[in-house]
Amino acid sequence: MRETPADAEIRSHQFLLRAGYIRQNTSGVYSYLPLGKKMLRKIETIVREEMDAIGGSEVLMPSLQQAELWKETGRWYTYGPELMRLHDRHEREFALGPTHEEVITSLLRDEIKSYKKLPLTLYQIQTKFRDEKRPRFGLLRGREFIMKDAYSFHDTKDSLDATYEDMKQAYTNIFTRLGLNFRAVIADSGAIGGKDTHEFMVLSDIGEDTIAYSDSSDYAANIEMAEVRMDYPAPEAGEQPIAKVETPGVRTISEISEFLGVQPADCVKTLVFMVDDEPVIVLCRGDHDVNDIKVKNALDAKVVELATPEQVKEATGTDIGSLGPVKLPTGLKVIADHAVRSMRNAVTGANEDGYHFKNVNPEKDFSADAYEDLRFIMEGDPSPDGVGTIKFARGIEVGHIFKLGTTYSEPMDGKFLDNNGREQPYIMGCYGIGVSRILAAMAEQFHDDNGLAWAKEMAPADIHLVPVNIKDDDQRQLADDLYHLLTSYRYDCLYDDRAERAGVKFADADLIGLPVRITVGKKAAEGIVEVKFRKTGETVEWKKEELTDKLRSFFG
């Protein structure tokens, strides 16, 4: 493909298209051409080896899933339009599987009735379907894609913990073998609960998630989940008496800090959240941002949303922009981030349009019902594991491991007899890897301005063999000889025997990105070829006789 498709927003996707790895069939639906399919198979082989190594057994479950199963867990009703649905000739309803918790639980509940058969880990590599509202970035968010999904079944939480750790190590092995720059990131467990859940993120500027990681340890967390563990200094001495100041038209933290000539860190930010439909006041330092997931966890709530201006007015009698913690209506719950406690002579809204307080001091001028970790972590904060300083990066999620507990086994009646003869629901884990998404993430990591540039361990083929002029007998002969020689040494060779100009062939070789290009040109009669290494751009001239030895020392 010579031209860049107009709707290909990111470089890696453009290169995968232009170099002929993939083609779009329709929005979010792709075909894998031979080079793309080769990459998929290599990725799958690594995934399979690592799953087998931790005792996983490969299965294959159907894409057609009876609606009845999804009704047992209620997800038929809650999954939304992402779930592709159809019916058969007898008007029976089916889901086109985006995931297989229901199917595997229904299979196992008929088979595994005793703790003696547990634990058990099953996995599959399979095409999945999810009707994304806005498919984008090519393979990164498609509607038909390839996943490895694994499910484990246990009689105890300890057993689940052990498999979870095995899985975490297996995933680490997989992404390491793929050559990816990734982090295992503490993630949000969403609606399902359970504390341990990790996302595996490939670091990339186009990632949709922000990762907070330590510059000196392997700590990493989705920014939504990163704990803030700081010993804020005790407040300095020198409390001054609270004073009201006129601040006409001043509403935001940046406006008030500029108006009064103070730092945002000297101001208290006052927000109202609707927590399970009740208003709650949340305070943080002016240079910080409140993390609603932490608010939700702190209050053990189901739904947390920022209050609308109307809800703020109703709860506090005050307009947004003038809110402050001093003299709030009684009965309103107030929680504050730890950082607020150590503030001294702070600035806050006065709950009165056009006025602020200065010299506000916590536990003197206002009090909070609780001080909790409520804010987003920031670059420069100490890492929560005590080692190093936090930095931010963007990440592409390529894997997710998850302790499900009994979320599926309870409603689906997936039960076994424990060693006391008591019926118990399976304790489950689930573990996903986006196989086709990995291809996109790899392309994002392994490219330069001229195209893809794969690592030698993980490329669709090893060598791009390019005779400059296929009509020159010496070149053709040497190229043919080399093709057979290299193939006999088990190198996977792409042989460009087209009658195209050398420039076109070189550009295509760069685009496709095999680790080594061997050019057969003017010195063919002397048995000399040019070898170019894609990653470094380095070129050398090697004689035919020394080629295999030297290639072996490169490929190892």
Next chain:
Amino acid sequence: MRETPADAEIRSHQFLLRAGYIRQNTSGVYSYLPLGKKMLRKIETIVREEMDAIGGSEVLMPSLQQAELWKETGRWYTYGPELMRLHDRHEREFALGPTHEEVITSLLRDEIKSYKKLPLTLYQIQTKFRDEKRPRFGLLRGREFIMKDAYSFHDTKDSLDATYEDMKQAYTNIFTRLGLNFRAVIADSGAIGGKDTHEFMVLSDIGEDTIAYSDSSDYAANIEMAEVRMDYPAPEAGEQPIAKVETPGVRTISEISEFLGVQPADCVKTLVFMVDDEPVIVLCRGDHDVNDIKVKNALDAKVVELATPEQVKEATGTDIGSLGPVKLPTGLKVIADHAVRSMRNAVTGANEDGYHFKNVNPEKDFSADAYEDLRFIMEGDPSPDGVGTIKFARGIEVGHIFKLGTTYSEPMDGKFLDNNGREQPYIMGCYGIGVSRILAAMAEQFHDDNGLAWAKEMAPADIHLVPVNIKDDDQRQLADDLYHLLTSYRYDCLYDDRAERAGVKFADADLIGLPVRITVGKKAAEGIVEVKFRKTGETVEWKKEELTDKLRSFFG
């Protein structure tokens, strides 16, 4: 699974279920458990190797196929309820791919615009969907199944012929390597036309097709397609004068031959077919049956159907059962099978209720517009290739290769420039293998009364290791040692370390059908095990020290 599922009609399917290879999710939809998935992977590996060996390149196309493509060929309207259909969140229609002619033609037409890029063979191994009216026989006719489908693109018919022959050889290699007793069978090309099409049939009593094959050559054809090539003897001398006989209530060939004391071979069978809505008289010998596909081909017709009694009456003025070729209304086309020409003093209906003619002689008492090959071949007929005698067998179709010509490229505008710069539609071939169906066909061939009994080259694992009493320290220790030893020799071992009775374990081993069972029993302390060969039932005692040498001589 201890009990045989009630709806599993055939032995192979029962064994696949009971031995834990597969599970039914819903009608025609199956999960592959670890043993079944291992078999699938072994089958796929062989298919892939043979496709690669003839220059096929593996791709992967989507299951979600835009309805627009199927409308280009008209199959959206003609495919019927077997095509599973769905729509996405934007109400766009999709087919769930049962086959990929439309998709691949749409992909290639944007890529391959010059004869220089042809020929090209692409294949994929993929889950397909077809909403069968009556799914049956487990994996043999399912609604979600795994296919290898390949498509080839050519600039000339010779090029297609060459790839077709390559494919035929590759298929022969595949089914031979799988150890299947199969035939490449000349098949009907159906509505698509083109003469060369072969089905690959595994011989099996449960097959739904009848194959006519030579007992002395590799000739084989679907019975619908088998030519009859016989030199019927010239009619004997001794024509007698035609005579009408009263035959009250006699209507069928068997009734008339019994009534008159003659052989069915001495009677002429007279049928009326509606050939593209025109009545045509078709004659054959009384012991033969007319093959309507041959009638259709002989008359180059689109639709051929046996006439209803009303249509017969209208065309001939006579009731069915009294029809004969003598003195038919003028203007009626009459064609006859070659065998009729050599009949002498035959019996026919008299076109008058209750009467027949005897001593009827062709070309004297009636004439045919043409003599053609119109009948079904019969067991005992000479093989059409001149070598041996025809026998019948039942077959399971596991592969089908097909010259499509321009059936898809014409309506879809899939065109290239030939070497004269003229635009031409691709000449195409398509080639399918039922991967999951092969698993069922293999189970059908490789089983006995006790369960599955795989060939050593093609089993889900090599060795079933069975300690008789897992609680006996000597047995457990030796079994553990052997497991590690055998695994280090790269044998794939199934280790039955359950605390079950020996009888249960042996029965399960027979059911699962691995080629070798190693039983660790009373002689464990002496380092002696019992080795049982599943196919022959032979058992021997081997010492631990000699085990790997002797296994090597068995497995080769």
